[in-house]
Amino acid sequence: xxxxxxxxxxxxxxxxxxxxxxxxxxxxxxxxxxxxxxxxxxxxxxxxxxxxxxxxxxxxxxxxxxxxxxxxxxxxxxxxxxxxxxxxxxxxxxxxxxxxxxxxxxxxxxxxxxxxxxxxxxxxxxxxxxxxxxxxxxxxxxxxxxxxxxxxxxxxxxxxxxxxxxxxxxxxxxxxxxxxxxxxxxxxxxxxxxxxxxxxxxxxxxxxxxxxxxxxxxxxxxxxxxxxxxxxxxxxxxxxxxxxxxxxxxxxxxxxxxxxxxxxxxxxxxxxxxxxxxxxxxxxxxxxxxxxxxxxxxxxxxxxxxxxxxxxxxxxxxxxxxxxxxxxxxxxxxxxxxxxxxxxxxxxxxxxxxxxxxxxxxxxxxxxxxxxxxxxxxxxxxxxxxxxxxxxxxxxxxxxxxxxxxxxxxxxxxxxxxxxxxxxxxxxxxxxxxxxxxxxxxxxxxxxxxxxxxxxxxxxxxxxxxxxxxxxxxxxxxxxxxxxxxxxxxxxxxxxxxxxxxxxxxxxxxxxxxxxxxxxxxxxxxxxxxxxxxxxxxxxxxxxxxxxxxxxxxxxxxxxxxxxxxxxxxxxxxxxxxxxxxxxxxxxxxxxxxxxxxxxxxxxxxxxxxxxxxxxxxxxxxxxxxxxxxxxxxxxxxxxxxxxxxxxxxxxxxxxxxxxxxxxxx
Amino acid sequence: xxxxxxxxxxxxxxxxxxxxxxxxxxxxxxxxxxxxxxxxxxxxxxxxxxxxxxxxxxxxxxxxxxxxxxxxxxxxxxxxxxxxxxxxxxxxxxxxxxxxxxxxxxxxxxxxxxxxxxxxxxxx
Numbered sequence: 001x002x003x004x005x006x007x008x009x010x011x012x013x014x015x016x017x018x019x020x021x022x023x024x025x026x027x028x029x030x031x032x033x034x035x036x037x038x039x040x041x042x043x044x045x046x047x048x049x050x051x052x053x054x055x056x057x058x059x060x061x062x063x064x065x066x067x068x069x070x071x072x073x074x075x076x077x078x079x080x081x082x083x084x085x086x087x088x089x090x091x092x093x094x095x096x097x098x099x100x101x102x103x104x105x106x107x108x109x110x111x112x113x114x115x116x117x118x119x120x121x122x123x124x125x126x127x128x129x130x131x132x133x134x135x136x137x138x139x140x141x142x143x144x145x146x147x148x149x150x151x152x153x154x155x156x157x158x159x160x161x162x163x164x165x166x167x168x169x170x171x172x173x174x175x176x177x178x179x180x181x182x183x184x185x186x187x188x189x190x191x192x193x194x195x196x197x198x199x200x201x202x203x204x205x206x207x208x209x210x211x212x213x214x215x216x217x218x219x220x221x222x223x224x225x226x227x228x229x230x231x232x233x234x235x236x237x238x239x240x241x242x243x244x245x246x247x248x249x250x251x252x253x254x255x256x257x258x259x260x261x262x263x264x265x266x267x268x269x270x271x272x273x274x275x276x277x278x279x280x281x282x283x284x285x286x287x288x289x290x291x292x293x294x295x296x297x298x299x300x301x302x303x304x305x306x307x308x309x310x311x312x313x314x315x316x317x318x319x320x321x322x323x324x325x326x327x328x329x330x331x332x333x334x335x336x337x338x339x340x341x342x343x344x345x346x347x348x349x350x351x352x353x354x355x356x357x358x359x360x361x362x363x364x365x366x367x368x369x370x371x372x373x374x375x376x377x378x379x380x381x382x383x384x385x386x387x388x389x390x391x392x393x394x395x396x397x398x399x400x401x402x403x404x405x406x407x408x409x410x411x412x413x414x415x416x417x418x419x420x421x422x423x424x425x426x427x428x429x430x431x432x433x434x435x436x437x438x439x440x441x442x443x444x445x446x447x448x449x450x451x452x453x454x455x456x457x458x459x460x461x462x463x464x465x466x467x468x469x470x471x472x473x474x475x476x477x478x479x480x481x482x483x484x485x486x487x488x489x490x491x492x493x494x495x496x497x498x499x500x501x502x503x504x505x506x507x508x509x510x511x512x513x514x515x516x517x518x519x520x521x522x523x524x525x526x527x528x529x530x531x532x533x534x535x536x537x538x539x540x541x542x543x544x545x546x547x548x549x550x551x552x553x554x555x556x557x558x559x560x561x562x563x564x565x566x567x568x569x570x571x572x573x574x575x576x577x578x579x580x581x582x583x584x585x586x587x588x589x590x591x592x593x594x595x596x597x598x599x600x601x602x603x604x605x606x607x608x609x610x611x612x613x614x615x616x617x618x619x620x621x622x623x624x625x626x627x628x629x630x631x632x633x634x635x636x637x638x639x640x641x642x643x644x645x646x647x648x649x650x651x652x653x654x655x656x657x658x659x660x661x662x663x664x665x666x
Numbered sequence: 667x668x669x670x671x672x673x674x675x676x677x678x679x680x681x682x683x684x685x686x687x688x689x690x691x692x693x694x695x696x697x698x699x700x701x702x703x704x705x706x707x708x709x710x711x712x713x714x715x716x717x718x719x720x721x722x723x724x725x726x727x728x729x730x731x732x733x734x735x736x737x738x739x740x741x742x743x744x745x746x747x748x749x750x751x752x753x754x755x756x757x758x759x760x761x762x763x764x765x766x767x768x769x770x771x772x773x774x775x776x777x778x779x780x781x782x783x784x785x786x787x788x789x790x
Contacts (some may be wrong), residue, residue: 054775287731371734
């Protein structure tokens with residue numbers, strides 16, 4: 001974690017927003033915030049702690065925390081916020097995060113809002129509920145004690161290393177937290193696998209139950225299959241029987257029996273028609289139909305009658321001509337016309353035409369007409385009508401004969417009754433059987449569907465089992481993990497502890513004036529620190545001066561920072577207050593340049609010009625806190641680095657230093 | 667042909683009754699068919715007197731509308747006959763013979779169709 005920027009708004013003596021940038025280079029890794037007592041240096045450190053840990057700084061006591069915040073927010077302001085932007089090294093590379101904690105005063109109540117931004121956008125990978133957890137994962141609470149500390153209060157670090165939070169932080173720093181995390185993960189995995197075992201058993205049970213259910217369905221399916229075959233056979237048999245009965249029925253004229261009604265109806269219809277036709281024939285017989293038995297005779301009669309009528313006319317003309325001739329002859333005789341002329345005239349009046357036939361009938365012209373009319377009507381009207389009616393009668397009689405023949409064939413009802421009853425029974429039986437067969441088919445389909453559904457479930461369970469079995473293989477492997485991990489942990493812990501001891505001893509020798517007195521450092525498993533003098537004697541830490549204790553704590557903290565590979569900035573408030581000039585120089589020359597990012601919150605009295613000359617080339621940012629007593633506000637002023645540092649902290653100075661981290665080498 | 671009533675022989679009467687039963691036609695209509703059928707036959711009927719103890723019919727009932735034409739046909743036929751009794755005798759002889767022919771040929775009304783002088787075959 002590298003701190004890029006901090007922004008505070010309306011906190012203690014800081015009115016409005018104030019931004020401090022801590023951008024730096026590896027060569028210039030130190031930022032200095034200087035100010036007189038009460039200017040707000042400690043408030044800045046506290047602001048950073050509150051920003052990161054909120055109420056956890058107060059043992060998760062919200063009430064106590066909010067009371068503190070109420071005083072921490074600048075008096076009279078309704079809103080306050082602290083924002084820290086830092087760069088975190090992750091597997092994905094460097095990522096910029098911003099932690100913003102803000103407060104809103106509302107009717108005497110304070111409402112806090114915590115927000116995490118990633119690349120200036122709301123961080124989506126973590127829900128707001130787990131923001132605090134996320135912060136802890138980067139900077140555990142104990143780590144704050146190790147890296148954000150007050151120089152005057154660090155001297156009991158040797159003691160506090162054993163406390164829970166710091167101990168955990170140290171473990172995290174020396175890389176044990178990774179192993180612990182792995183242990184924890186394995187523990188969770190084992191817990192889950194235990195649960196999975198239960199699941200496994202549950203799956204097996206479910207599988208067994210499903211198999212049993214499937215077996216039941218199979219049994220039912222087999223029974224249904226048998227029933228299906230049985231019914232099919234029965235239906236075939238009965239259909240054959242029905243077929244035979246139908247043949248018998250047809251052979252015995254059963255089909256006619258069924259059409260008997262229709263035949264009877266048709267017969268009645270035909271008989272009615274026949275009756276009507278007979279009435280027509282009778283009517284025609286009353287008229288001229290009898291004449292139609294003759295044809296040549298009627299023609300002869302007609303010819304005879306016509307001939308007789310013509311002969312009659314001829315005879316009348318002859319009579320008239322004779323009468324006229326007699327009158328003419330008388331008149332001509334009286335006039336004395338010559339014989340030759342008279343004969344000529346009479347010749348002219350003579351009718352030469354003679355009757356052609358011998359008269360038979362001697363009837364009047366009217367009678368002749370009546371007879372001729374009757375002949376005409378008989379031949380032209382009555383005959384065609386009669387022929388039509390006779391054709392109709394003929395057809396009706398033929399059909400009736402057929403119907404009668406069919407009706408004659410209709411068997412005796414008693415004879416048919418048995419066959420019919422048998423057929424009815426068979427039909428009824430067949431329809432029942434077919435319904436049963438349909439039901440069996442439906443049930444078979446349902447059973448097949450159920451079996452298919454069970455198969456699907458079994459397949460899913462088999463997949464789950466396969467997954468579980470592969471998990472159980474993993475479990476077998478995982479079972480061995482804790483032992484292996486414990487050994488790794490022990491080994492790692494041992495090695496890291498030795499590194500810590502070695503680095504601490506190395507740092508003590510670089511920082512202590514009395515380094516020759518300390519031959520060795522022993523850090524036990526519970527992080528209790530022992531200093532060993534010559535001949536392996538244990539040095540009582542309480543006998544060390546306050547300054548020496550601070551230096552020891554600094555040596556340990558430096559060692560921890562080295563082991564931690566610079567994953568966290570070191571922020572020291574009043575860094576040099578208790579120290580003598582030797583130890584101050586040691587820190588400035590050896591310790592400060594070795595830290596990857598260092599933020600010093602110091603008074604102008606703590607670092608003299610000589611120290612400042614040593615420190616100046618390593619400084620990237622200098623801020624001066626200027627407190628205005630009249631309005632009770634502190635202004636943060638950015639000072640030009642090189643010159644500013646000199647102006648603010650003293651003179652320019654060429655420095656050397658570059659402590660290589662042993663942890664990096666490891 | 668002068669007659670107002672005619673009495674038939676018993677046999678002829680019986681046959682007419684029988685035919686009426688078979689065909690439903692009245693005796694007068696049956697007798698008209700009979701006379702005409704007999705006239706159609708080119709052979710001469712038997713002109714012998716028979717004992718007439720059967721039914722008696724009035725001329726108008728017997729011949730109806732066909733009176734003139736049947737008379738004319740009878741006259742026409744008997745001008746061609748070698749034996750030429752009087753017209754009534756002729757008519758009577760044809761009547762008796764006609765009823766016999768009818769009795770022989772007609773078993774039911776539909777058989778009348780067979781009597782019609784027509785080229786069409788009416789009955790199968």
